[in-house]
Amino acid sequence: MADKVILAYSGGLDTSVAIKWLSEEYGLDVIAVTIDVGNERDFSSIRQKALDVGALKALVIDAKELFVTYFVFPALQADAIYEGQYPLATALSRPLMAKLLVDTARDEKATTVAHGCTGKGNDQVRFEVGISALAPDLKVIAPAREWGMNREQTISYAQRHGITVPVTVSSPYSVDECLWGRSNECGVLEDPWVEPPPDAYTWTKSPAEAPDEPAYLDIGFDKGIPVSIDGEKIDGVSLIYRLNELAGRHGVGRIDHIENRLVGIKSREIYEAPAATVLLQAHQALEAMTLSKEQLRFKQKVAMEYADLIYNGLWFTSLHQDLAAYVRSSQRCVTGTVRLKLFKGNCTVVGRKSPFSLYDYGLATYDKGDQFDQTASAGFIHIWGLPVRTQTRVQLLGQDEGPLSITAPQKQEED
Ligand code: ARG
Numbered sequence: 001m002a003d004k005v006i007l008a009y010s011g012g013l014d015t016s017v018a019i020k021w022l023s024e025e026y027g028l029d030v031i032a033v034t035i036d037v038g039n040e041r042d043f044s045s046i047r048q049k050a051l052d053v054g055a056l057k058a059l060v061i062d063a064k065e066l067f068v069t070y071f072v073f074p075a076l077q078a079d080a081i082y083e084g085q086y087p088l089a090t091a092l093s094r095p096l097m098a099k100l101l102v103d104t105a106r107d108e109k110a111t112t113v114a115h116g117c118t119g120k121g122n123d124q125v126r127f128e129v130g131i132s133a134l135a136p137d138l139k140v141i142a143p144a145r146e147w148g149m150n151r152e153q154t155i156s157y158a159q160r161h162g163i164t165v166p167v168t169v170s171s172p173y174s175v176d177e178c179l180w181g182r183s184n185e186c187g188v189l190e191d192p193w194v195e196p197p198p199d200a201y202t203w204t205k206s207p208a209e210a211p212d213e214p215a216y217l218d219i220g221f222d223k224g225i226p227v228s229i230d231g232e233k234i235d236g237v238s239l240i241y242r243l244n245e246l247a248g249r250h251g252v253g254r255i256d257h258i259e260n261r262l263v264g265i266k267s268r269e270i271y272e273a274p275a276a277t278v279l280l281q282a283h284q285a286l287e288a289m290t291l292s293k294e295q296l297r298f299k300q301k302v303a304m305e306y307a308d309l310i311y312n313g314l315w316f317t318s319l320h321q322d323l324a325a326y327v328r329s330s331q332r333c334v335t336g337t338v339r340l341k342l343f344k345g346n347c348t349v350v351g352r353k354s355p356f357s358l359y360d361y362g363l364a365t366y367d368k369g370d371q372f373d374q375t376a377s378a379g380f381i382h383i384w385g386l387p388v389r390t391q392t393r394v395q396l397l398g399q400d401e402g403p404l405s406i407t408a409p410q411k412q413e414e415d
Pocket residue numbers: 089090091122123174175176183184185259269
């Protein structure tokens with residue numbers, strides 16, 4: 001009996017060809033696994049296609065809830081955004097896929113796992129670092145990195161082996177989708193000066209074509225997890241679907257980014273992430289109200305580390321465990337409601353409230369009822385300015401250069 005390989009199968013050209021190629025080149029029996037992280041596909045025909053191409057077995061795993069609970073919402077609580085732009089959709093899905101591939105390999109007593117990534121991207125790193133962390137004994141094969149076929153050769157390989165070439169092959173783009181967002185690369189997008197053509201976007205309306213009336217919505221959070229829309233309780237998966245649709249309709253969530261890949265390449269990425277855009281903004285607004293200044297500042301550093309770690313394929317690490325513990329702890333009081341306005345591509349926070357709000361009207365108001373002791377400010381300023389006065393006296397006054405040395409231009413005498 002041949003050894004078995006678990007192949008992460010998308011139904012696209014490369015992974016379909018990989019089914020044939022793995023059995024021809026390596027003599028392996030292929031078990032195709034398609035993981036549903038909210039990428040809205042026709043999973044029964046994908047399954048059938050794997051069998052038609054020659055897979056021994058084809059499995060579809062609904063991982064939407066796992067994805068949201070263990071990956072998306074912790075990343076939201078962390079405010080994880082790579083390089084200030086990318087809410088990490090694709091990157092977040094890979095460690096979950098690695099875990100499910102390994103679990104399936106164990107169930108099926110397979111010796112090997114395979115994925116369809118090329119040798120130029122981040123996803124190969126995320127899959128392989130994840131798989132080897134969870135199961136160091138499993139072999140990994142990356143057919144598309146090994147076979148040395150270009151696009152045309154892959155298509156003719158498919159045709160020679162009676163594999164139907166999907167119509168999406170005519171699309172110039174390379175797309176990856178999950179609940180948290182859609183990633184789009186290749187084709188004309190590779191010219192960073194070219195504005196993405198309308199067909200680069202499928203989840204979001206062009207802001208110009210978005211409704212002329214704004215939409216308002218209230219999102220309720222419990223300890224940093226979104227739990228309701230407009231006061232109505234809703235599960236995480238449905239909430240994200242709802243927001244992708246609603247915010248996408250208003251043109252919210254388009255991102256055009258030159259990104260630093262782990263393998264050293266800069267690449268131009270087009271993302272659509274309507275739900276992620278809305279939720280990250282709402283979550284940050286609620287944190288601004290419920291966390292102290294120092295908590296917020298420290299958390300920003302954690303957010304950057306957390307985003308990098310996800311992007312760089314280091315999900316299964318102790319550093320992650322430690323950062324996640326901090327993030328979870330930081331969310332104790334991030335409970336409340338945020339009101340947002342969606343209009344022509346913009347998402348704006350227009351209201352927020354929380355039982356743990358640190359915003360104190362009595363302290364903030366300039367109207368009657370002001371409880372802030374303004375006379376105490378003089379003493380505060382005296383102490384606060386003390387080191388500044390000391391330094392200027394000793395080091396800065398009289399210097400030609402430095403923050404004190406600005407000289408006003410000579411005034412012309414008028415005659
Ligand atoms: N650049 C993004 C990342 O590394 C998205 C990659 C998406 N993959 C794709 N085949 N389009 O997470």
